[in-house]
Ligand SMILES: CCCCCNS(=O)(=O)c1cc(S(N)(=O)=O)ccc1C(=O)O
């Protein structure tokens with residue numbers, strides 16, 4: 595699995611923004627101002643080919659819960675879209691709020707969603723390890739999918755049922771045969787893409803962000819289980835609910851957001 599062993603538990607969930615950020619002119623997340631995005635006819639549909647057999651475990655890293663994949667071979671890959679190379683899936687995770695009014699990291703014309711899914715991939719054509727890619731420009735490609743409250747998401751339920759087992763920070767359980775394709779919306783043609791960064795430390799400016807226009811629907815109760823997770827470990831006497839684990843929006847600094855649709 596990718597080395598998302600970067601243990602965020604040293605940073606408080608509403609962690610203090612560092613003063614100096616490497617570069618600092620392509621930080622994420624951002625607001626996507628639809629009318630300012632530029633239609634690029636060369637942008638192709640995204641091609642996500644995931645093998646559920648590469649799914650390994652879920653863990654609570656003190657910031658979110660990550661579902662980690664075996665990325666030692668080219669088995670679960672992302673290509674197409676704005677990407678020149680083939681990227682390997684290493685993990686997916688979510689960001690959410692304490693209620694349904696907010697929780698996403700990106701916004702569309704300042705519209706907030708109750709949660710956002712991130713599927714993290716690294717450029718396996720150019721690098722041999724995730725750790726290398728995470729320090730390189732466009733070493734990573736992250737797909738962002740907005741979640742909205744509606745009907746129950748059957749595919750998500752297997753994941754929701756596993757969450758009580760990783761309630762506390764640093765807990766981990768085996769989790770296998772999960773195909774993350776079930777969390778993607780049907781429309782993989784319409785997205786926005788821009789050059790950005792990780793939204794958690796080390797905030798490296800290595801990410802080609804691909805934000806899908808079509809949200810997925812999950813039920814209120816499914817989101818409530820996300821909020822039953824804890825930032826804190828089993829040993830800590832004061833337990834803190836894992837909610838509002840999103841970063842504040844960052845300045846665009848002259849960047850262009852491209853759209854695959856007009
Ligand atoms: C070597 C240090 C890697 C740190 C980042 N790891 S990651 O999997 O890319 C990641 C991305 C993101 S994000 N929101 O996709 O930028 C959030 C958390 C993590 C994590 O590891 O917890």
Ligand SMILES: [Zn+2]
Nearest residue numbers: 687689712793
């Ligand atoms: Zn994320």
